Amino acid sequence: MATVADPAEAGAPADDGGGRAEGRRSRATAPGGRRRHGPPLLAISPFCVLFAVFGAFPVVFSLYLSFQDWDGIGDMRFVGLKQYGWLLEDSVFWHSVLNTFEIWFLSTVPMLFLALVLAFLLHSQVRFTGAYRVAYFIPNVTSMVAMTVVFGSVFAQTGLANSALKVVGMDGVGWLSSEWGIKVSLSVMIIWRWVGYNALIFLAGLQAIPTEHFEAARVDGANSWQTLFRVVLPQLRPVVLFAAVTSTINGLQIFTESQVLFQSTDVGTIGGPGQEGMTIVLYLWQKAFKDHQFGYGAAMGWLLFAIIAVFTLINWRLVSGSDREGRAGIRSLLRRKGAARNGR
Amino acid sequence: MAVDERERTTGSAGLAIGSGSRLTRVCVRGVLLLGVLISLFPFYWLVVMASGTTEDIYSYPPKLVPGPHLLDNMGRVLDTVDFFGSLFNTVVVAVVGTALVLFFDSLAAFAFAKYEFPGKRFLFGALLATYMIPAQLSLVPQFVTMAEFGWAGSLTALIIPGAANAFGIFWMRQYAQNSLPDELLDAGRIDGAGFFRLYWQVAMPLFRPALAFLGIFTFISIWNDYIWPLVVMIDPDRVTLQVALANLNVLYNTDYSLVMAGALMSVVPLIVVFLIGARHFLRDLAAGATKM
Numbered sequence: 029m030a031t032v033a034d035p036a037e038a039g040a041p042a043d044d045g046g047g048r049a050e051g052r053r054s055r056a057t058a059p060g061g062r063r064r065h066g067p068p069l070l071a072i073s074p075f076c077v078l079f080a081v082f083g084a085f086p087v088v089f090s091l092y093l094s095f096q097d098w099d100g101i102g103d104m105r106f107v108g109l110k111q112y113g114w115l116l117e118d119s120v121f122w123h124s125v126l127n128t129f130e131i132w133f134l135s136t137v138p139m140l141f142l143a144l145v146l147a148f149l150l151h152s153q154v155r156f157t158g159a160y161r162v163a164y165f166i167p168n169v170t171s172m173v174a175m176t177v178v179f180g181s182v183f184a185q186t187g188l189a190n191s192a193l194k195v196v197g198m199d200g201v202g203w204l205s206s207e208w209g210i211k212v213s214l215s216v217m218i219i220w221r222w223v224g225y226n227a228l229i230f231l232a233g234l235q236a237i238p239t240e241h242f243e244a245a246r247v248d249g250a251n252s253w254q255t256l257f258r259v260v261l262p263q264l265r266p267v268v269l270f271a272a273v274t275s276t277i278n279g280l281q282i283f284t285e286s287q288v289l290f291q292s293t294d295v296g297t298i299g300g301p302g303q304e305g306m307t308i309v310l311y312l313w314q315k316a317f318k319d320h321q322f323g324y325g326a327a328m329g330w331l332l333f334a335i336i337a338v339f340t341l342i343n344w345r346l347v348s349g350s351d352r353e354g355r356a357g358i359r360s361l362l363r364r365k366g367a368a369r370n371g372r
Numbered sequence: 373m374a375v376d377e378r379e380r381t382t383g384s385a386g387l388a389i390g391s392g393s394r395l396t397r398v399c400v401r402g403v404l405l406l407g408v409l410i411s412l413f414p415f416y417w418l419v420v421m422a423s424g425t426t427e428d429i430y431s432y433p434p435k436l437v438p439g440p441h442l443l444d445n446m447g448r449v450l451d452t453v454d455f456f457g458s459l460f461n462t463v464v465v466a467v468v469g470t471a472l473v474l475f476f477d478s479l480a481a482f483a484f485a486k487y488e489f490p491g492k493r494f495l496f497g498a499l500l501a502t503y504m505i506p507a508q509l510s511l512v513p514q515f516v517t518m519a520e521f522g523w524a525g526s527l528t529a530l531i532i533p534g535a536a537n538a539f540g541i542f543w544m545r546q547y548a549q550n551s552l553p554d555e556l557l558d559a560g561r562i563d564g565a566g567f568f569r570l571y572w573q574v575a576m577p578l579f580r581p582a583l584a585f586l587g588i589f590t591f592i593s594i595w596n597d598y599i600w601p602l603v604v605m606i607d608p609d610r611v612t613l614q615v616a617l618a619n620l621n622v623l624y625n626t627d628y629s630l631v632m633a634g635a636l637m638s639v640v641p642l643i644v645v646f647l648i649g650a651r652h653f654l655r656d657l658a659a660g661a662t663k664m
Contacts, residue, residue, distance in 0.1 A: 067567030
């Protein structure tokens with residue numbers, strides 16, 4: 029029904045397979061096909077045009093570009109799959125992949141754990157929950173650039189973090205100059221930004237568990253820990269799945285923190301000392317928009333897409349365990365991913 | 373509201389974390405408060421640094437209370453960069469962009485939720501598929517397209533590509549399906565209203581709560597977007613706040629108090645917008661995550 033190509037062919041007698049509203053509508057208005065479908069088609073046309081020009085076309089164009097060698101000004105030169113070959117032999121690219129995964133792991137695991145703890149505590153709290161929510165969510169809505177600037181000063185050699193270490197008699201750490209210092213600093217920023225967000229998502233999941241389940245557990249003589257592990261956590265699984273998947277997608281796209289922290293007019297230091305803060309997207313940006321290798325950047329975009337797709341699948345499998353929940357997870361992800369994308 | 377009530381009943385009775393001894397309750401509150409402090413501390417620290425001198429920031433032990441130089445520092449930001457110019461750009465992009473998203477998304481969602489038309493399922497599937505694609509995949513071709521259109525460097529490049537988005541249509545469609553009764557539309561039809569009148573006069577007033585969430589969400593996303601303006605606003609004198617702040621950080625990164633004052637000025641308007649809508653925004657966000 030919905031895939032009938034020509035509006036005129038979708039005559040009045042044939043269209044009962046459609047929605048109820050339409051069935052009634054066709055009775056209320058003239059049965060001429062074009063006139064009936066005109067307004068809704070007109071209504072979705074802005075989206076369709078925008079989607080075609082700025083959504084679908086770039087994806088196709090990006091695939092085309094990824095086989096070309098192009099500086100954006102001169103002629104394109106077809107290089108085909110060699111582009112991907114160069115990319116796979118590029119040690120900086122692999123370094124950026126490794127960095128991205130290290131930062132993703134260092135941030136996501138503690139973040140989800142802390143969010144779960146905070147959600148449980150918030151759930152058992154009855155006073156000021158509204159204020160807590162606002163306070164926990166503020167890091168997520170704030171400009172990443174501004175907060176990276178702040179964290180950059182906190183982690184500077186003479187910054188607050190090292191001053192605090194000095195107070196307790198420890199040596200300063202090269203937060204922004206050593207390999208693990210850089211990764212920990214970036215992870216701290218990510219954790220700070222996303223813990224509250226995920227805690228609120230988990231809290232919503234907790235609140236959706238029916239009271240009767242707790243009653244039943246209590247009648248059966250379960251203690252707090254048993255209730256937690258046998259009743260609460262299993263029911264939270266879809267929500268945890270959602271958080272794990274969105275965190276992975278976001279984590280693999282990290283850019284702003286590292287770019288702002290180690291931004292420099294000098295191309296050589298993008299990604300920080302030893303390029304330990306070089307992430308996949310940062311490298312994509314550098315190659316495409318600093319070095320003007322548009323084709324190379326496009327190819328990197330596709331590899332990023334492949335990596336994200338693989339990890340998303342692994343994540344679903346790990347957390348969901350069953351296909352049915354996996355699909356529920358996909359649906360919830362579709363619904364929520366947009367909301368997790370702000371300030372990418 | 374229902375959520376809040378349930379929270380009261382299951383809260384302590386259900387999980388039994390806070391229902392234990394007085395000591396447990398104090399611990400729970402302590403940890404939650406510690407969380408709030410950590411959440412808010414960077415903002416406090418931002419104010420401290422923006423109101424001190426750069427020497428204060430480099431000094432040991434660091435000064436932990438705000439100083440008297442906030443207005444000086446803000447004045448220096450205005451002298452150094454075209455703050456109001458980039459604020460203006462950001463406000464225009466965020467306001468116009470949000471308005472377009474609300475209009476186009478709700479219009480399309482109304483059609484998707486309440487009407488049949490050829491290609492509907494295919495289009496909706498395509499819409500969902502766009503979620504799966506990382507934005508960075510389109511970064512290079514988007515930029516090339518903008519350059520081709522002659523839009524690179526103009527606010528159009530920041531507004532138009534994002535003027536209708538899949539998330540918003542999906543969100544509004546869910547809402548329309550659940551909260552817009554067919555009877556109401558039928559009544560409108562009997563009174564002779566066509567598609568667009570039904571949309572504007574019947575659906576729109578009912579969409580208001582969902583539009584509020586989508587509006588705040590979109591506004592915040594556009595305001596904070598960094599990589600796209602960074603790439604497409606090729607003229608360094610004509611940028612958005614985020615890019616201006618990043619540039620300020622590069623050029624004056626030894627002048628902490630200047631950079632911090634700029635950061636503070638770029639953050640405050642957004643926090644005000646968020647606090648105004650926070651209550652509803654957070655409720656909808658939580659509801660959306662658990663409904664499956």
